[in-house]
Amino acid sequence: MNETIAALAGTGASIDVQGISKRYRDTTALDDVSLQVKAGEFITLLGASGSGKSTLLNIIAGFIEPTSGRIEVAGKDITTVPPYKRDLGMVFQHYALFPHMDVWENVAFPLRRRKVARAEVERQVRQALDVVELGRLAKRRPSELSGGQQQRVALARAIVFRPRALLMDEPLGALDKRLREQLQLEIKRLHSELGTTFVFVTHDQEEALAMSDRIAVLRDGALVQVGTPEELYERPSSRYTAEFLGESNIFTGHHRGARFIDATTKADLAVGETGDCAGALVLRPEHAHLAAPGSDIPIGHNVLNGVVRDVIYLGSGLRVEVTLPDGRAIVSRPAARGRYTPEPGTGVLVHWHAERALVVPDHPSVAP
Amino acid sequence: MACQVTVPSTRERVSAHDADPAPAAPRPPRRAGGLLDRWGSLVLPLVAFLLVVFVLPLAFVLAQSFTEPEPGLQNYTDFFGSPVYLDVLANTFRIAGMVTVVTLLLGFPYAYLMTLAGPFWRGVLMVAVLVPFWTSLLIRTFAWVLMLSDTGVINTVLREIGLISEPLPLLRNLTGVLIGMSQVMLPFAVLPMYATMRSVDRRLVQAAEGLGATPLQAFWRVYAPLTAPGVAAATLLVFVSSLGFYVTPALLGGPGDVMIGELIAKQLSGVLRWGFASALAIALLVVTGLLLALVARFVDLRRMLGGAR
Numbered sequence: 013m014n015e016t017i018a019a020l021a022g023t024g025a026s027i028d029v030q031g032i033s034k035r036y037r038d039t040t041a042l043d044d045v046s047l048q049v050k051a052g053e054f055i056t057l058l059g060a061s062g063s064g065k066s067t068l069l070n071i072i073a074g075f076i077e078p079t080s081g082r083i084e085v086a087g088k089d090i091t092t093v094p095p096y097k098r099d100l101g102m103v104f105q106h107y108a109l110f111p112h113m114d115v116w117e118n119v120a121f122p123l124r125r126r127k128v129a130r131a132e133v134e135r136q137v138r139q140a141l142d143v144v145e146l147g148r149l150a151k152r153r154p155s156e157l158s159g160g161q162q163q164r165v166a167l168a169r170a171i172v173f174r175p176r177a178l179l180m181d182e183p184l185g186a187l188d189k190r191l192r193e194q195l196q197l198e199i200k201r202l203h204s205e206l207g208t209t210f211v212f213v214t215h216d217q218e219e220a221l222a223m224s225d226r227i228a229v230l231r232d233g234a235l236v237q238v239g240t241p242e243e244l245y246e247r248p249s250s251r252y253t254a255e256f257l258g259e260s261n262i263f264t265g266h267h268r269g270a271r272f273i274d275a276t277t278k279a280d281l282a283v284g285e286t287g288d289c290a291g292a293l294v295l296r297p298e299h300a301h302l303a304a305p306g307s308d309i310p311i312g313h314n315v316l317n318g319v320v321r322d323v324i325y326l327g328s329g330l331r332v333e334v335t336l337p338d339g340r341a342i343v344s345r346p347a348a349r350g351r352y353t354p355e356p357g358t359g360v361l362v363h364w365h366a367e368r369a370l371v372v373p374d375h376p377s378v379a380p
Numbered sequence: 381m382a383c384q385v386t387v388p389s390t391r392e393r394v395s396a397h398d399a400d401p402a403p404a405a406p407r408p409p410r411r412a413g414g415l416l417d418r419w420g421s422l423v424l425p426l427v428a429f430l431l432v433v434f435v436l437p438l439a440f441v442l443a444q445s446f447t448e449p450e451p452g453l454q455n456y457t458d459f460f461g462s463p464v465y466l467d468v469l470a471n472t473f474r475i476a477g478m479v480t481v482v483t484l485l486l487g488f489p490y491a492y493l494m495t496l497a498g499p500f501w502r503g504v505l506m507v508a509v510l511v512p513f514w515t516s517l518l519i520r521t522f523a524w525v526l527m528l529s530d531t532g533v534i535n536t537v538l539r540e541i542g543l544i545s546e547p548l549p550l551l552r553n554l555t556g557v558l559i560g561m562s563q564v565m566l567p568f569a570v571l572p573m574y575a576t577m578r579s580v581d582r583r584l585v586q587a588a589e590g591l592g593a594t595p596l597q598a599f600w601r602v603y604a605p606l607t608a609p610g611v612a613a614a615t616l617l618v619f620v621s622s623l624g625f626y627v628t629p630a631l632l633g634g635p636g637d638v639m640i641g642e643l644i645a646k647q648l649s650g651v652l653r654w655g656f657a658s659a660l661a662i663a664l665l666v667v668t669g670l671l672l673a674l675v676a677r678f679v680d681l682r683r684m685l686g687g688a689r
Contacts, residue, residue, distance in 0.1 A: 112606055125591065
């Protein structure tokens with residue numbers, strides 16, 4: 013198994029996206045996007061529909077011509093190179109298997125186009141099908157396979173010719189949840205064992221967090237933030253990233269010195285960094301602790317009074333919704349068996365360490 | 381309700397059969413209350429019509445081929461024993477085959493262009509292929525005579541601009557027949573191919589290019605095979621329809637281009653050998669049927685013609 017994967021392993025190429033824009037008659041799909049993908053990296057383009065993530069992938073693949081900008085693969089400008097000469101593997105959400113060919117012929121297709129010798133085609137197709145564990149279905153037609161099997165065939169077809177990078181356009185979007193999670197693991201395993209560059213497009217933030225080395229968040233055709241999943245989660249640079257990735261408690265207000273003044277309640281909260289701007293305070297639920305009224309709060313913590321509205325048992329912990337006096341809700345995720353057990357309808361203190369909350373400016377794009 | 385007895389719908393027959401092994405099982409009363417059967421009976425006028433104008437005359441023709449002028453196989457032995465008549469049969473198939481090739485070669489790119497064009501130009505192309513459809517066959521054929529004759533439009537223009545000194549032989553020969561018949565048959569080639577092409581997922585062509593196929597390879601390895609059902613349907617439709625042509629080859633063709641339709645007409649109205657004409661018609665029908673049966677061995681005809689998926 014590992015031997016066959018090793019046989020298909022290649023060295024991934026770096027992909028350098030330089031100032032790519034794509035304008036249609038009256039809309040801008042991509043606006044001056046620059047992104048450096050390192051060789052062998054698993055990068056995810058994450059965004060809602062219409063964010064331009066698929067457009068960017070199709071520009072890298074060569075199916076869409078950019079209005080301006082350059083694409084370099086392994087240091088070479090390929091902006092005007094047609095797709096069939098780019099040597100990039102592509103996996104589509106709709107699988108795009110050739111219905112008139114069986115599984116074996118589908119996987120052999122890229123090798124045949126490269127005039128690989130017959131015996132070599134035989135060997136490499138076998139290997140690729142073994143990698144996705146579909147060797148026994150080689151003679152089936154795509155229409156005789158389940159969605160998950162079809163996508164595995166598409167994967168085998170995309171890696172069989174050892175492409176310089178693998179581009180995947182929402183490859184798991186058409187599959188149900190269980191299958192999606194299973195294939196996420198398989199794709200991640202493929203990446204670590206092949207060592208090729210992976211560019212993965214999804215709108216599913218959990219998928220992005222689970223799979224990627226780095227995530228590029230796109231919004232309305234512009235790049236919002238690029239970073240490791242941890243960076244994006246712990247240090248979002250904008251309210252959009254904070255809300256898009258994971259659950260957040262957000263307070264809008266003003267950042268002054270090491271304080272944050274909430275706009276509605278005028279509550280004065282301590283924060284770790286200093287600054288002076290309008291912005292939002294982002295507090296992740298796992299950093300929001302709960303305590304019984306009157307109990308001691310550690311030094312350096314902010315405290316808010318509230319009433320427990322809802323407690324949901326999640327197995328690994330609790331998800332508690334607390335209503336603040338001004339009616340807003342705040343979410344906390346304490347451990348299931350802490351010292352304090354929240355009861356719906358009772359008063360509660362919500363507290364967090366000043367360093368744990370983050371202030372993001374309202375207009376991060378203004379900064380250079 | 382007697383109609384239900386004479387022509388039971390498929391559904392009724394199936395359900396009756398299903399009920400046989402388990403008559404004890406209580407079956408819910410059918411909500412439709414025979415509605416389907418009543419809808420099914422709507423087909424009766426057509427069945428009656430076909431019976432009167434098609435099946436009965438055909439049976440009559442078949443009988444006549446064995447009985448006129450006297451009972452026996454005389455008409456068939458005459459036909460199959462004479463190289464002249466067999467030549468006409470062979471000629472019929474040869475011309476139909478050539479017309480098929482010509483219409484496919486013209487129709488395939490035309491249909492492809494229709495799938496590429498925007499809504500406006502697609503409409504224009506569609507009308508262009510359908511307009512001849514709406515004019516009388518006889519008028520179209522005479523129009524071709526005016527176009528193709530030695531002093532016709534084409535030869536006159538070519539002579540005027542000095543491209544030729546002697547008129548091109550376009551009429552009363554195979555060229556004329558092929559031009560005339562191909563024009564008539566073109567819609568039958570274009571429409572089924574267009575219908576199939578429209579349903580081909582063009583993203584597959586893109587995928588092929590992403591996997592290393594040049595645009596030409598992507599077209600021939602992926603797109604073209606997926607249009608095969610349409611091409612097959614067009615082939616069948618054009619070929620079989622061409623076999624029965626009469627007016628066009630008679631007016632545009634020469635003595636060497638006699639097709640069996642023309643021969644049948646001559647036997648009927650010229651020499652009044654009704655029995656022999658019947659035998660010719662039956663022979664054409666049988667040979668065509670055999671040919672279709674042969675094709676059906678290799679191709680799923682029902683699927684090709686959109687009957688079943």
